[in-house]
Amino acid sequence: MVVTAPGPRAAGQLTLARGRRTHRPRRGRPGDHGPEATTLWRMRTTVRDEPGTLAALCAALAGHRVDILALQTHPLTDGTVDEFLLRAPEALPSTELSDAVAAAGGSDTWVERADAHDLVDAPTRALTLATRTALDAAELPLALRQLFGRCTIHSVPAKSFSGRSLESTPPAEGVLEETVMRLRDPSGGAIIIERPYLPFTPTEFARARALVELDARLGPRVPHDGAVLTLPEGNAITVRRADAGDLAAAREMHARCSPATLGLRYHGPVGDADRYLAHLLSPRFGRTLAAYTASGRLVALGHLLWDGDEAEVALIVEDEWQRRGVGGELLRRLVAMAAETGYESVYAVTQSANTGMVTAMRSLELPLDYQIEQGTLVISARLDPAPAPVPPLPHAR
Numbered sequence: 001m002v003v004t005a006p007g008p009r010a011a012g013q014l015t016l017a018r019g020r021r022t023h024r025p026r027r028g029r030p031g032d033h034g035p036e037a038t039t040l041w042r043m044r045t046t047v048r049d050e051p052g053t054l055a056a057l058c059a060a061l062a063g064h065r066v067d068i069l070a071l072q073t074h075p076l077t078d079g080t081v082d083e084f085l086l087r088a089p090e091a092l093p094s095t096e097l098s099d100a101v102a103a104a105g106g107s108d109t110w111v112e113r114a115d116a117h118d119l120v121d122a123p124t125r126a127l128t129l130a131t132r133t134a135l136d137a138a139e140l141p142l143a144l145r146q147l148f149g150r151c152t153i154h155s156v157p158a159k160s161f162s163g164r165s166l167e168s169t170p171p172a173e174g175v176l177e178e179t180v181m182r183l184r185d186p187s188g189g190a191i192i193i194e195r196p197y198l199p200f201t202p203t204e205f206a207r208a209r210a211l212v213e214l215d216a217r218l219g220p221r222v223p224h225d226g227a228v229l230t231l232p233e234g235n236a237i238t239v240r241r242a243d244a245g246d247l248a249a250a251r252e253m254h255a256r257c258s259p260a261t262l263g264l265r266y267h268g269p270v271g272d273a274d275r276y277l278a279h280l281l282s283p284r285f286g287r288t289l290a291a292y293t294a295s296g297r298l299v300a301l302g303h304l305l306w307d308g309d310e311a312e313v314a315l316i317v318e319d320e321w322q323r324r325g326v327g328g329e330l331l332r333r334l335v336a337m338a339a340e341t342g343y344e345s346v347y348a349v350t351q352s353a354n355t356g357m358v359t360a361m362r363s364l365e366l367p368l369d370y371q372i373e374q375g376t377l378v379i380s381a382r383l384d385p386a387p388a389p390v391p392p393l394p395h396a397r
Helices: 008-022 053-062 094-103 122-135 139-147 202-218 244-256 259-266 270-280 326-340 355-362
Strands: 038-047 067-076 079-089 107-113 152-156 175-177 180-184 190-194 227-230 236-242 286-293 298-307 310-317 345-351 368-373 376-382
Touching (some): 180 202, 259 270
Antiparallel strands (some): 038 079, 038 107
């Protein structure tokens, strides 16, 4: 949320903004060589919460022909963190920008290249993420990741696969430990957010808690809109999102699968296969697609599982429905979901003997990397990122 607190700091900013506007270089006059090439930067710096500190920062930036496109303030107990979106001359290095801010009273300054996504103002971004979370429980980890930039999200279940309770559930109010936030997951367990390169502020902690509270109030929810597909042989299947409500059908599908199929999917004792389903079907750990026949029989599951900065894809297709294109269709949709959420790659953990999965990954026609260790094959696919709308550059204030 963009905050402009009334008082001397804000007054200094407004006064300086008016003065800075008169010193912007004019374009189109004789001797000019066209618009100056610029670069977008995100910058944070800590200042004393005193009259004139913000004005001093703005003056230092104006002295280097830097435009302030957006400003957020994060109050601390002993100061304020000012966060800027800046448009600076391309020739201005980040080190010189940091030095100028330090000379104006800023400390613990952090500077990073920005992109078109950062041009969306903070309230709009927060409302968009809240809407996505309200519509789909699987969006909560992704919304938190996009809210805080380059960070890692870990969803820790309340119990292990064996049913043993894990002692990692944080208190209801959550815990903030500089570069780590620990929040109680409404569905059980914990959500851990890590950003080693930049400490979280109390303002960011409050935003995270508000998003988690929204998820808790709305309860379990997954959109179930499906798509009817006709396979090459003429049979029709419905592909839709799955959740815990599909648990019974998934167990029945497991019972129809051969031990070889279950072994290739779960890489362990076949008798343990059902124990993974509750975790896999939880929207907190990713997204699951289900393929149903016209008669209502579940014949395949495809999983997209969040794994920090990466995402894992996994498939299981009932024996009778293998080699019909069902797995490939699920995989293409899972990969499209990963690209839409900003992941740059996905990977599949399988075995060299699983020719069906290898063929499906190759059919994506994406750059693939292969790693083989002790019979386990990891195939990674580099994704083409989904194009993002590029909003126009705002005018400097």
